[in-house]
Amino acid sequence: MAFHKINITINGGLEQVVVPSNMTLMQMLRENLALTGTKNGCSAGECGACTVLLNGEPVNSCMVLAVECDGTNIVTVEGLAGDQQLDPVQEAIIQSGGVQCGFCTPGILISARALLDRNPDPAEEEIREALVGNLCRCTGYVRIIESVKAAAKV
Amino acid sequence: MAEPKVENSTSPVGESKIRIDAREKVTGAAIYADDIQFGNSLLHARIKRSPHPHALIKKINSEKALALPGVKAIVTGQDFPGYIGLYLKDRFFFCRDRVRYVGDPVAGVVAVSEEIAEKALGLIEVEYEILEPVLDPEYGARPEAPLLHPDLGKYAVASFIFPQPGTNISNHFKIRKGDVNGAWEKCTAIVEHKYRIPHIQHVPIEPHIAIAKVDEAGEITLWGSSQSPFAQRNLIAQSLGISPGKMRVIAPYVGGGFGCKAGVSMESLAVAIAMKVKGRPVKLLLTREEEFFTAFVRQGLTAYFKMGCDENGRLLAMENTFYWDGGAYTEYGVNITRAAGYSSSGPYEVPNVKTDSYCVYTNHPVGGAMRGFGMPEIHAGLEQCIDELALRIGMDAVEFRKLNCLKTGSTLVTGSRMHATGLSQCIEKTAEAIGWGKKAPPSAPNKRRGKGMALMWKAPAMPPNAGSSAWVELAEDGTLNVGVGGQEIGQGVFTVAAQMAAAALGVAYESVRIAAPIDTRYSPYEWQTVASRLTWSMGNAIVNAAKDARKQILDIVAEAWDETPDDLNIVNGVVISYKSEKEIPLKNLVIYGLPKPGDQGWRGGPIIGRGSFMPTYVTGLDAETGQGERAVVHYTTGAQAVELEVDLDTGRIEIIKGVSTFDIGKAINPELVEAQMEGGFVQGMSSALFESLQLKDGVLRNPSFVDYRIATSSDIPKDLQSYIVEVPQDDGPWGARGIGEHSMVPTIPAIANAIYDAVGVRLEGPPFTAEKVYLAMLDAGIVK
């Protein structure tokens, strides 16, 4: 199997990585770059725990080949916060109590950030729709939805 | 031990503090087992599994697999003769002569990559002799069913479990209270029903994972996503015939457990495989698909209920028979059977009860603990029967429940007395919040609206002597380091532990750190993170440890100030004297002690407080009658109600509103309690509407999220309310009892009762899918 050398901007920094054809973006982040904030819950595009931003749009990183990401810009949960300050969606989910086991949280935050980027003032229905690909087994979603509403106001 | 004497106005107990783990979880910094970096020495394991529900293993040929470059070793059952199991040792690490479910581990491969290990699986040849499977627990309990565990009589078993060798019944729990047969004729109304509760999965978003390493001296380290690091240390070591001291379990944050990461499951496989490649860490990560069919499942249940009441609606008798589909191994399930038995009356006072709760071996996936531990399953039917009985006698279902429900001092089904309980308040609050008795019009002409309620009770189901321990120590800056062995699985126990430690010692919540990850080498013992027992049991241990440290500190200061400790207090990290009004901050003093005057040496030294807790009053129950002094430590009780709409065109159910009220004794952190109630409601709702493991001839037909659906953000009610009732527990810290599991216990019957209210149909069991509801309406002539 061939290996490919790719250049990617990840959380603002340029990385050069050598990846085999069958490596997913999720595997590359977790295994090659130790960016383990991106979680593996199913490897099948269903749970959303692996969601990252690819050129500003959320994707299931388990459903993207690493080699396809040559020349792209990736943001993971580790890249959401600024130097000193958490992203408003991070701050809001803490305050609303929308974190329990935390395994879904990175993916939820990325989806929420992407939603607010394309729609700064979403209605509750739109929030629910935007999060439908992020399964959470702990919270019952109530406080997660609240937190997105709260972050939208910031 | 009710309220520890702490007159601390800034006590964080009872306040909704921000979770201690929130920040690391939102930044991606929190470490879960699969996140630990092992570098290049890491090897990867995959498991060869049985494709048959029941067969004898004739031959395993792994030569070709071993020859594959990159494969390091192959392990089979021949290498591991020891039995393992929590309450009944009925399982090997790997199958030895027989496979008993589709997915039963037959061999393990370890290789330099997951891919190569996976490839090697295809090269292992296993010859089977197929046997007739048992696919139904009721049939399995009959004498003519094929015997799945001929050695049942030889298995080691806990004293309170009663297997029946020569059958597939691995536990038979009985209640014989009063005279049931005599009571029926006194009943004005009797209902009888059969319900089937399907197997479901826990579905933590983090799949099972274990990494094991065995060093040259045979010392074992296991990293895993675990609710039970100490139980794993003990059980795995026992099975290997080594000292538990040689086994170390390190358990970082758990990405959801709900019971499936309790006891020992796939961890033993990783350990077994690692023994073949000493010095190298071996990672075993279940795929989501394996998670569905090889991790512990919530057992299926076939339940028969019969209950009757007099003309005033007073419950007179119940006769309940439960056949638990325990699956291939019932090492854990046997205790669910027992818990269901001693809770079989539901939260009601019933003078005459006969219960038979059978745990039956089948060729289905292995049953284990799941949030509620048998209670959601039995309440599902029981609480529907209560509604029906109320209907028969012409009573309002809420009035019927208020009349019959347990009150402080009521006689329980096991003969003992109910402790102080606020169940009646829970019913009232719930009825009020759901608008009981008021019917709102449906939102559209093709919809029907209904309301339903259900009650619950649940005790921590555990051995009588399950213990907890804790330590506290302070740093130079006066911050508090709290050692616990209970695991943070999302329920918020680290936060509550920190709040309790802070309050009991007298420091600010913000200055507490939990010594994590849990590491059996450094963390204090905890039986398991199960049974909603930590806030209560571990909480008591923490309070004891904090009090111990507090006493040490106050003794030193009292001596230095020449006062009595009774006049001193610790408030916000400062020791103060109410007598002399002196004060001194904890910092430094808790490490270096205090100098004696005139350079005459020092007193004190590093402070370390220790505490433990174990209930000592739980008694056994009579094997024939299930009667005894005190079967359990306590019961958390509560009520839920829902309002829903049924779509007549599709049968689809939309939950419009949900209300939960639980008596939890004392909310150490009210928001965390509410979060448990919300999450539990939605998990209960998900199990009521969507979830079942579709087993056909022992094969799981929906082993993925594609076809095992759970509730998403689009499915939850717009209005979800949670209320807390606080009738204190006499031996709980600040009066607290547990809440983690209880919140999903009454949801299925509350929804079922609301469906009945809306359209007048009852189904044999969940999930109440649109299809089942529609076809039931069609058959009943409600739709055409």
Add this chain to the structure above:
Amino acid sequence: MILDTHPALPEFEYIRPANLAEASDFLAQHPDTARPFLGGTDVFVRMRDGFMKPEFLVDVKNLDGTNELRFDSRTGLTVGAAVNMNRVIASPDVQAHYPLLAEACRSVASYQLRTRATIVGNLCNASPAGDTIGACLVFGGVLHLHGVSGPRQEPLSGFFRGPGKTTLKPGDIVTAIHFPIPPNGCVGKYIKLGRNQLSDLSIVGVTALGHKDSTCSSGYRFRLALASVAPVPLMPAEVETYLANNPLTPDAINEAARLASQACSPIDDVRGGARYRRQMVRNLSVKALTEVWKKLD
């Protein structure tokens, strides 16, 4: 057995051809071992399951024009193969002229999956449950293909041959799906019945498109497409004929829905039973047709 799912993607070679000709040649030269892919949301899942074992995955995104979403007020809409569903949903042209197409896309999976999933992938995957297929059929979609002998076009209506089976030949690459200008004043509706409110695959999907048409005796023309109720996506002609020739009344709609239900041949599977599906085709067809009719008047 689906129980043997791979932990990750099995080995394959990633191929990125320079142009369509090269891609077609490569695919034609490896008829049994190479597969084109776009978003990969079907391909990757099937590879993990072991249903597909390609040695080569040929990335056909970014090839000549496949990334274009183009609307021409005379000829219609062309959706390039690589255009993801979120782009379709967000397109003002689609919203203005083909809102049904956006509605269908929006019912697929989740937002993040739709950043990758494409309509052309949905079509080529040829699952009877494909959510966008109905809209593509009722809009009279035409496939733009590139094969070993160059580009050609094919109507979508004859494309599906069975579950996962199409008329595509080795070397064929769908480069776009084209839709003519829809009938004046037409109204569409997609009703997807899944187990969850959103994000699930369909147990049954009903797509309806209607417009006023003075050339037929009822004065209305409807097209109905059905998902998950037959081996291929279904567009029962008898429904169209019946509604064109009979005065439009609630009874006529009921009868049309009965015909729809009769036309399908559903199976029992993990998502739903045949009996229920047949009932749902009837009920949801009534619902979709009625809603469209009301909006037309």
